[in-house]
Amino acid sequence: MNSKFSVFRFIAELLAAHAGKASPRNRVDWARAMRNEMHYISGDRTALTWALGCVFTSYTERIIAMLDSNSRISRWVLSLEMLCCFTPVTLLCLAVLANLGRLDGMTGMLVLTVAATGPIGLLVALKVVVLNRPSLSKFVVGALCILAAWTGLAYSLHTLFYGEPSREWRELVLIALLPALGITHLIYLTTHRVSNLATT
Amino acid sequence: MGLTLFSTYVDFDLMTQARKFSDQTLALLAALIDQPRKWRHGYDLSKDTGLKSGTLYPIMMRLGDRGFLESKWEDSAKPGRPPRHVYRLTATGSVLARAQLRSNQGVPVPGHPVGSAA
Numbered sequence: 001m002n003s004k005f006s007v008f009r010f011i012a013e014l015l016a017a018h019a020g021k022a023s024p025r026n027r028v029d030w031a032r033a034m035r036n037e038m039h040y041i042s043g044d045r046t047a048l049t050w051a052l053g054c055v056f057t058s059y060t061e062r063i064i065a066m067l068d069s070n071s072r073i074s075r076w077v078l079s080l081e082m083l084c085c086f087t088p089v090t091l092l093c094l095a096v097l098a099n100l101g102r103l104d105g106m107t108g109m110l111v112l113t114v115a116a117t118g119p120i121g122l123l124v125a126l127k128v129v130v131l132n133r134p135s136l137s138k139f140v141v142g143a144l145c146i147l148a149a150w151t152g153l154a155y156s157l158h159t160l161f162y163g164e165p166s167r168e169w170r171e172l173v174l175i176a177l178l179p180a181l182g183i184t185h186l187i188y189l190t191t192h193r194v195s196n197l198a199t200t
Numbered sequence: 201m202g203l204t205l206f207s208t209y210v211d212f213d214l215m216t217q218a219r220k221f222s223d224q225t226l227a228l229l230a231a232l233i234d235q236p237r238k239w240r241h242g243y244d245l246s247k248d249t250g251l252k253s254g255t256l257y258p259i260m261m262r263l264g265d266r267g268f269l270e271s272k273w274e275d276s277a278k279p280g281r282p283p284r285h286v287y288r289l290t291a292t293g294s295v296l297a298r299a300q301l302r303s304n305q306g307v308p309v310p311g312h313p314v315g316s317a318a
Contacts, residue, residue, distance in 0.1 A: 030261055033271075033285030034253060037242045040284065050243075053253030060258060 008044035012051035019054035024065035031058055073189070075129050082125035085182025088174035089151070090118030110154070117151045117179045120144070121186070128186055136190045148183040152176040221300050224251055225259050229297035232269075232289045236297075239274065239286035260287060268293030 016035040023031035034054045041047045073081075093115035100108050124136070124144065136144075155176040159168050221229070227249040232240065246256050263269035270290050273283045289297055 027261065029285075030257060033242065034257055036282040036284055037253075039281055040241070040243055050246075050253045053255070053257070056254035057257045060254075061261070 006044040008048045012038060012044070012047040015048070015051035016054050019051070019058040022055070022062055023058040024062050026065070027058070027061045030061075078125075078189075079129050081185070082122065082129065082182055085178045085185075086118050086121040086125065088118070089115055089179050090122055092175060093118045114151050114154045114175075117147045117183070120147060121179055121182055124186060125182070128190060136187070141187055141191070144183045144187065148180040152180050220304070224249070224255055225263075226300060226304055227251060228256065228259055228263075229289075230301055232287070233294060233297040233301065236289055236294050239272070239288050241284055241286055245287070263293065268296055 016038050020028070020031040020035055031054065034050070034057065038047050038050050038054070041050055093112070096103070096108065096111045096115050100112070103111065121144070124140065128136075155172060159165050159172050165172075228245065228251065231245055231248040242253070242256065242260070245251075245260075246253060249256065251259075260269055260271075264271060264287075267290055269287055270293075271285050271287045274286045275283050
């Protein structure tokens with residue numbers, strides 16, 4: 001290292017320090033290693049190139065860490081999202097249960113299976129939120145998929161053949177679309193493996 | 201630069217599936233396997249392989265993440281200088297390096313003439 005002051009060396013020091021700050025937490029040691037290594041490079045211009053590499057690496061690692069952390073979500077937000085997705089269909093389920101006597105057997109059972117997505121989805125969501133994203137068994141994932149598909153299909157067909165789609169699209173969103181989205185997100189959260197590149 | 205970055209990151213996502221490594225990774229493995237038990241400095245590896253720090257370190261990070269590369273801090277012999285990170289292949293890493301370099305024999309690796317590694 002040259003003993004006299006060098007602009008290149010000065011900039012390299014600044015860049016390496018910045019790289020250390022920009023680095024994600026799991027790469028702090030590596031950023032420090034790169035910065036320290038720069039002190040053993042004799043050429044100032046070479047040190048500057050090295051420092052640029054430090055910045056590039058830190059930024060890239062930061063982006064990777066950010067992409068990975070995007071798949072995480074706070075419990076409160078997830079709770080709110082799951083309530084929005086499953087509450088309307090749960091209310092429908094409760095209404096069906098309360099009026100089960102008034103419906104004929106077959107229709108009652110049919111509507112009940114459609115509306116069952118609500119309480120089942122809420123229970124699974126509760127488990128995911130409380131236990132902080134446990135992995136779901138293939139059976140549960142399969143059951144949720146079938147339920148969501150059945151709810152979507154049955155309610156869409158009902159709206160198409162017996163209702164007025166132009167007037168009932170809001171119900172279609174609340175009863176069929178939102179639970180399907182909620183279930184999709186639940187399955188994504190519990191099956192998506194966050195890369196350990198950025199989290200270890 | 202774009203392709204180098206792509207190959208650096210994609211390579212390691214596919215590492216467990218025994219896919220072909222990038223030339224840069226092979227160059228690093230070749231440099232490390234030359235003296236498998238010797239601890240190497242990052243700058244020395246950079247000079248040996250011809251890789252810039254922005255390419256070399258992400259590769260080493262991923263090798264380290266997967267247990268193929270071990271590292272430790274080494275105090276400087278000269279006072280006033282900061283400690284350095286030193287690296288060498290683990291036993292698993294050596295096996296991987298030999299296998300990869302063997303399967304890529306004849307492929308020119310930056311910094312290493314054909315057939316000189318492993």
